[in-house]
Amino acid sequence: KAGVTQTPRYLIKTRGQQVTLSCSPISGHRSVSWYQQTPGQGLQFLFEYFSETQRNKGNFPGRFSGRQFSNSRSEMNVSTLELGDSALYLCASSPRTGNTIYFGEGSWLTVV
Amino acid sequence: GESVGLHLPTLSVQEGDNSIINCAYSNSASDYFIWYKQESGKGPQFIIDIRSNMDKRQGQRVTVLLNKTVKHLSLQIAATQPGDSAVYFCAEIISGTYKYIFGTGTRLKVLA
Numbered sequence: 001k002a003g004v005t006q007t008p009r010y011l012i013k014t015r016g017q018q019v020t021l022s023c024s025p026i027s028g029h030r031s032v033s034w035y036q037q038t039p040g041q042g043l044q045f046l047f048e049y050f051s052e053t054q055r056n057k058g059n060f061p062g063r064f065s066g067r068q069f070s071n072s073r074s075e076m077n078v079s080t081l082e083l084g085d086s087a088l089y090l091c092a093s094s095p096r097t098g099n100t101i102y103f104g105e106g107s108w109l110t111v112v
Numbered sequence: 113g114e115s116v117g118l119h120l121p122t123l124s125v126q127e128g129d130n131s132i133i134n135c136a137y138s139n140s141a142s143d144y145f146i147w148y149k150q151e152s153g154k155g156p157q158f159i160i161d162i163r164s165n166m167d168k169r170q171g172q173r174v175t176v177l178l179n180k181t182v183k184h185l186s187l188q189i190a191a192t193q194p195g196d197s198a199v200y201f202c203a204e205i206i207s208g209t210y211k212y213i214f215g216t217g218t219r220l221k222v223l224a
Contacts, residue, residue: 043201
């Protein structure tokens with residue numbers, strides 16, 4: 001089985017812009033969650049989707065949003081980018097909520 | 113906020129020795145725990161998990177121990193190899209929340 005696939009792997013954006021990151025889960029996995037990883041804060045939970053519904057949400061501002069499609073693929077969007085949004089954004093999938101999650105390689109976002 | 117802590121941010125171990133990475137979790141309602149390994153530039157990789165109805169689980173060269181009395185989790189790596197060099201995260205899942213809480217990570221350095 002192919003693993004979790006995230007695109008793009010690397011990107012550079014300017015402050016004030018917006019960005020969309022994409023995640024394709026492992027085949028058959030219906031739960032997709034997103035995490036932000038920075039050296040100072042570690043892995044921070046953003047949100048989790050199951051069957052196109054957001055089931056859980058972390059403590060991030062409304063500039064961070066996401067969605068899940070009927071094929072379980074997911075996107076996250078960050079609007080009005082700030083320098084502090086520079087981070088590795090990780091997507092993870094699992095067969096259903098609460099199971100072991102498997103991570104993709106992440107999307108490295110640099111905001112300049 | 114809630115967090116899962118690690119006692120040692122960096123652990124240096126001689127090649128061939130055993131490594132022990134510790135983790136203190138905060139919520140007694142957590143019923144599922146996972147260890148992940150993250151190599152530089154990659155996403156976290158699942159190593160081993162344990163449910164709260166167990167106190168020990170063994171994998172290939174790895175053993176996870178769970179002490180619910182003191183809310184402590186450890187990962188033991190036998191005969192540590194250079195390829196084991198990475199950052200190791202523990203995660204707890206609180207029953208009913210489906211939300212993963214990750215520790216800040218411990219960097220394991222294997223010395224030749």
